[in-house]
Amino acid sequence: MSILLFIESENNKLKRNVAEIASYGVALADKLKKDCVAVSFNADNPRELGQFGVSKVFNVTNTPQQFDAHVYASVLTHYVASLGVTHIIVSSSADAKFLAPLIAANTNAAYVPNVVALPHEHQPLTVKRTAFTNKAFANTTLTAEVNIIGVGNNAFGTVEQAVDCVVENVTVEHTASHLEQVSISKETGKATIADADVVVSGGRGLKGPEHWHLIEELAEVLDAATACSKPVSDMGWRSHDEHVGQTGKPVSTNLYIAIGISGAIQHLAGVNASKVKVVINNDPEAPFFKAADYGIVGDAFEVVPVLTEKLKAFKAQS
Amino acid sequence: MNILVCISHVPDTTSKINFVESDTQFDTSGVQFVINPNDEFGLTRAIWFKEKQGAQVHVIHVGTAAADPTLRKCLAIGADKAFRIDIPATDGMQVAKELAAFISANPYDLVIAGRESIDYNGAMVPGILAALLDIAFIPNCVGLEIDGNYAVAEREIDGGREKLKGSLPMVIGGQKGLVEEADLKIPNMRGIMQARQKPFEVVNSKGSENPTKDVLFEKSAPKAEVKLVPADDIDQLIELLHKEANVI
Numbered sequence: 001m002s003i004l005l006f007i008e009s010e011n012n013k014l015k016r017n018v019a020e021i022a023s024y025g026v027a028l029a030d031k032l033k034k035d036c037v038a039v040s041f042n043a044d045n046p047r048e049l050g051q052f053g054v055s056k057v058f059n060v061t062n063t064p065q066q067f068d069a070h071v072y073a074s075v076l077t078h079y080v081a082s083l084g085v086t087h088i089i090v091s092s093s094a095d096a097k098f099l100a101p102l103i104a105a106n107t108n109a110a111y112v113p114n115v116v117a118l119p120h121e122h123q124p125l126t127v128k129r130t131a132f133t134n135k136a137f138a139n140t141t142l143t144a145e146v147n148i149i150g151v152g153n154n155a156f157g158t159v160e161q162a163v164d165c166v167v168e169n170v171t172v173e174h175t176a177s178h179l180e181q182v183s184i185s186k187e188t189g190k191a192t193i194a195d196a197d198v199v200v201s202g203g204r205g206l207k208g209p210e211h212w213h214l215i216e217e218l219a220e221v222l223d224a225a226t227a228c229s230k231p232v233s234d235m236g237w238r239s240h241d242e243h244v245g246q247t248g249k250p251v252s253t254n255l256y257i258a259i260g261i262s263g264a265i266q267h268l269a270g271v272n273a274s275k276v277k278v279v280i281n282n283d284p285e286a287p288f289f290k291a292a293d294y295g296i297v298g299d300a301f302e303v304v305p306v307l308t309e310k311l312k313a314f315k316a317q318s
Numbered sequence: 319m320n321i322l323v324c325i326s327h328v329p330d331t332t333s334k335i336n337f338v339e340s341d342t343q344f345d346t347s348g349v350q351f352v353i354n355p356n357d358e359f360g361l362t363r364a365i366w367f368k369e370k371q372g373a374q375v376h377v378i379h380v381g382t383a384a385a386d387p388t389l390r391k392c393l394a395i396g397a398d399k400a401f402r403i404d405i406p407a408t409d410g411m412q413v414a415k416e417l418a419a420f421i422s423a424n425p426y427d428l429v430i431a432g433r434e435s436i437d438y439n440g441a442m443v444p445g446i447l448a449a450l451l452d453i454a455f456i457p458n459c460v461g462l463e464i465d466g467n468y469a470v471a472e473r474e475i476d477g478g479r480e481k482l483k484g485s486l487p488m489v490i491g492g493q494k495g496l497v498e499e500a501d502l503k504i505p506n507m508r509g510i511m512q513a514r515q516k517p518f519e520v521v522n523s524k525g526s527e528n529p530t531k532d533v534l535f536e537k538s539a540p541k542a543e544v545k546l547v548p549a550d551d552i553d554q555l556i557e558l559l560h561k562e563a564n565v566i
Contacts, residue, residue, distance in 0.1 A: 103439070278559070
């Protein structure tokens with residue numbers, strides 16, 4: 001009886017979120033006294049998972065180099081049967097949310113995404129997850145033979161506990177791909193909203209796209225991803241890819257800095273899984289002040305350049 | 319081309335979220351229900367295929383009669399026929415199995431659902447459905463073209479986009495970007511009148527079971543009051559973020 005971890009990689013490098021998935025899976029395995037087995041795909045160095053307590057990795061080498069949900073689902077379905085898997089742990093990345101429903105169908109599993117902690121009961125298995133786009137939590141039971149837990153990004157954290165990790169490079173018979181990749185576009189070297197520790201986000205208060213250098217310069221100092229509110233993407237000031245909120249991308253980062261964003265309920269729903277929220281707005285009545293941890297009532301055009309300069313100095317000496 | 323759009327019936331995005339019956343049920347009193355926004359982008363794209371490529375557009379919902387006005391709205395927007403599978407929906411696997419049984423008996427070239435519903439955020443119905451039907455699935459879809467027997471779709475990935483091609487039939491998980499917000503269809507009086515004449519069928523459920531169950535809801539803990547920092551004392555903010563919040 002095993003717990004199976006889906007380990008994500010990109011260009012053969014383990015993705016950042018594997019640390020959290022490994023930590024969660026190992027903690028659950030300890031609690032249930034089960035084995036924890038990781039499956040990676042074409043990864044260069046899956047042994048790094050040993051840092052987080054994973055002692056066994058099957059590294060599948062005969063699948064397409066790029067993520068392919070249908071193929072990966074067929075491989076993981078094979079492992080569910082051959083290892084007698086009872087729990088599968090996946091992240092909440094775009095790829096994991098593509099993959100997990102396919103495995104759920106193949107194995108007739110119970111699947112709950114956006115889980116924020118280890119299960120608090122095991123008979124029946126019960127997890128706490130976000131619901132109503134972060135406006136509430138649901139405690140949900142999973143009662144199938146195979147249960148898939150999708151861990152909310154940055155919800156559990158990482159636990160380092162180095163062990164020896166044995167990697168077995170394997171080939172697994174799998175279905176043919178259902179889809180052909182035509183192209184992929186991705187900014188390299190830039191932090192993404194999904195995996196950055198800090199997100200700097202701008203709203204209508206910035207008055208126009210020509211002022212976005214304020215957001216970008218602050219983001220650069222903090223190694224942050226840039227984001228925007230819905231009106232900003234609707235007006236075409238910034239690309240849809242940057243829209244965060246209920247109908248945009250979810251944000252669950254360590255630090256979210258909202259500049260010139262009033263904080264409509266839909267925006268707050270999308271970002272309030274972030275640990276620390278800072279708002280800079282000239283309107284003291286802006287609803288965001290009720291949701292934020294720290295706030296500055298002030299003119300973004302004056303405050304943000306000073307903040308950027310001072311952070312630069314702070315980073316230089318620390 | 320026959321398109322089926324799966325519709326979820328969700329609380330309006332501005333709704334206050336409360337629970338009743340010892341926090342085991344969502345409190346629907348005073349809540350305005352709408353077409354799930356992610357589904358609405360898909361429906362509008364489907365209507366576009368109807369107008370430009372002569373597609374037939376059907377909508378389907380798994381749930382109780384409470385959603386009937388939402389389905390009527392879909393007809394008023396331009397869908398040709400509505401179905402409702404009559405079973406209270408409680409779990410993504412259950413909903414997907416009900417849809418899969420319906421689609422196996424009534425095949426479509428393209429099935430469009432939303433990326434996720436904005437109430438339970440499961441993001442699993444279209445994927446499970448595709449796998450049950452053993453056809454291709456593309457989630458987080460922000461662009462979709464149909465050319466003869468195949469579809470080319472763009473999906474949002476973390477930090478970028480991926481364009482994928484596959485043959486029909488296929489399941490799409492749509493979202494904002496599939497059409498622009500400004501292009502969303504709003505029912506006009508003529509559409510509303512026509513909707514009354516359009517076929518609306520209630521389908522018996524096959525009684526799929528739900529492997530997950532929400533047993534208790536909790537609201538987020540009340541937030542501590544914001545700490546305001548004077549605009550001319552940025553050093554204090556940096557100090558707080560560094561020493562107190564520990565995030566820089």
